[in-house]
Amino acid sequence: MISVDHLTKRYGAFTALDDVSFEARPGRVTGFLGPNGAGKTTAMRVIAGLTPAGGGSATVLGRPYATLPNPGRHVGLLLDASAQHAGRTGREVLTLAAVLTGVDRRRVDEMVDLVGLTSKEANRRVRNYSLGMRQRLGIAHALLADPEVLVLDEPANGLDPAGIRWMRDLLRGFASRGGTVLLSSHLLNEIERVADDIVVIGNGRVVAQGTTEELLAGSGTVVRSTDDATLRRALEVAAVGVSPVATGGLLVEADPEAVGRVALRAGVVLRELRSGDERGLEEMFLDLTATSAREGVAA
Numbered sequence: 066m067i068s069v070d071h072l073t074k075r076y077g078a079f080t081a082l083d084d085v086s087f088e089a090r091p092g093r094v095t096g097f098l099g100p101n102g103a104g105k106t107t108a109m110r111v112i113a114g115l116t117p118a119g120g121g122s123a124t125v126l127g128r129p130y131a132t133l134p135n136p137g138r139h140v141g142l143l144l145d146a147s148a149q150h151a152g153r154t155g156r157e158v159l160t161l162a163a164v165l166t167g168v169d170r171r172r173v174d175e176m177v178d179l180v181g182l183t184s185k186e187a188n189r190r191v192r193n194y195s196l197g198m199r200q201r202l203g204i205a206h207a208l209l210a211d212p213e214v215l216v217l218d219e220p221a222n223g224l225d226p227a228g229i230r231w232m233r234d235l236l237r238g239f240a241s242r243g244g245t246v247l248l249s250s251h252l253l254n255e256i257e258r259v260a261d262d263i264v265v266i267g268n269g270r271v272v273a274q275g276t277t278e279e280l281l282a283g284s285g286t287v288v289r290s291t292d293d294a295t296l297r298r299a300l301e302v303a304a305v306g307v308s309p310v311a312t313g314g315l316l317v318e319a320d321p322e323a324v325g326r327v328a329l330r331a332g333v334v335l336r337e338l339r340s341g342d343e344r345g346l347e348e349m350f351l352d353l354t355a356t357s358a359r360e361g362v363a364a
């Protein structure tokens with residue numbers, strides 16, 4: 066369990082975190098979303114005791130991280146995949162961490178295998194690792210002591226599609242065994258697929274939070290047909306809210322079955338019919354952070 070309670074953080078006159086409160090619960094993956102500079106890393110650093118809070122508090126397993134006995138055994142951190150000593154091999158990084166946290170060294174090989182690094186790669190110096198390999202090493206490091214809590218800042222960054230899927234399964238498995246996962250990401254679709262709960266942050270403030278289901282509810286149906294104009298008129302006659310999608314097709318405020326029935330009555334052939342969830346989070350994310358997004362500011 067991670068509890069963040071009315072957290073504030075200022076750098077001079079700049080407010081990086083403004084009264085941020087949320088929880089990441091055991092048995093669940095909590096996705097932490099926000100545009101560049103929103104405050105995600107700052108919040109995670111405060112949670113991990115690396116940056117002092119200006120006000121409010123952050124606790125992990127009921128206590129401030131710094132007061133946990135042997136915190137490395139309880140909390141796996143991946144905050145900066147490039148922070149590992151570049152001159153050490155991956156295996157040395159993990160062995161040193163095992164010694165420091167009192168973990169059986171045999172875990173090192175297990176973790177190397179688990180994250181998909183070959184033995185040869187594990188014996189290579191970290192300075193010669195690709196970004197994806199650094200992330201894999203960082204995940205191995207975070208999991209080494211078999212912690213109850215994972216705090217991961219952009220762990221999918223640099224992973225290839227197979228790696229992203231692997232990490233998704235790994236995090237789901239970790240949570241299903243009762244673990245707590247807090248992960249930040251810009252990959253909205255990825256968060257949508259992996260997270261049970263979502264916290265959206267913009268300009269240092271929490272702008273939305275809830276279960277993924279709650280946040281995506283009511284995101285409607287996306288439909289494409291051979292005659293969108295006719296379908297649109299038929300939907301409007303049926304008093305259903307409908308708007309065009311920039312990339313083609315229509316977004317309809319009704320479930321897929323209702324849309325399919327209207328299309329059937331109108332004699333329109335459908336080419337695509339799906340729940341709007343997939344684009345829902347992106348729309349929500351862009352809407353909620355519109356005032357803080359750089360592109361919005363520049364426009």
Ligand SMILES: Nc1ncnc2c1ncn2[C@@H]1O[C@H](COP(=O)(O)OP(=O)(O)OP(=O)(O)O)[C@@H](O)[C@H]1O
Nearest residue numbers: 076079080081099100101102103104105106107108
């Ligand atoms: N040590 C610092 N001194 C001054 N400002 C800082 C410091 N650390 C972070 N900031 C500022 O706080 C804000 C939040 O930064 P943070 O790194 O938490 O954002 P983020 O949401 O993780 O962004 P990104 O997605 O780009 O990594 C930014 O405007 C950043 O410039």
